[in-house]
């Protein structure tokens with residue numbers, strides 16, 4: 314897939330349409346610009362990975378007390394290649410296309426994380442901005 318990083322600008326993708334797999338309606342879209350997220354500087358390693366590590370890894374990529382890696386639906390969110398590979402059901406991130414990124418749908422509608430606090434809006438905005446920027450491994 315060829316994507317020009319940063320070519321997809323804030324506001325292009327409205328959340329109205331649900332993802333490819335139609336997880337139903339999504340709540341009102343977040344205004345990334347209003348949240349002042351610097352689009353071109355979102356870093357996978359510095360911004361996105363820590364969110365996944367804190368909120369998702371327990372079920373998607375981290376080792377349990379027996380040293381076994383738990384990866385629900387084969388989705389490992391602690392490794393860039395694995396994130397882009399998606400789950401046993403398919404991709405969960407469409408680089409450059411937040412509206413068709415299933416992972417984003419699931420955190421926006423609160424399906425994920427399955428337990429614990431919902432992902433706060435500023436963190437969702439970061440993930441959205443990273444996807445819009447082409448989901449780079451930066």
Ligand code: HEC
Pocket residue numbers: 365368369370371372373385386388400401402403404405415416419420425426427428429432
């Ligand atoms: C307590 C365990 C748990 C946590 C924490 C958790 N998940 Fe999940 N996740 C699951 C389970 C179990 C499934 C499969 C069942 C389902 O789809 O509801 C799943 C499924 C998913 C799927 C669907 C994959 C597919 O292709 O159908 C995505 C995307 C996802 N999780 C993302 C996340 C993200 C992002 C976080 C963190 C914000 C997270 N999950 C946190 C347990 C968890």
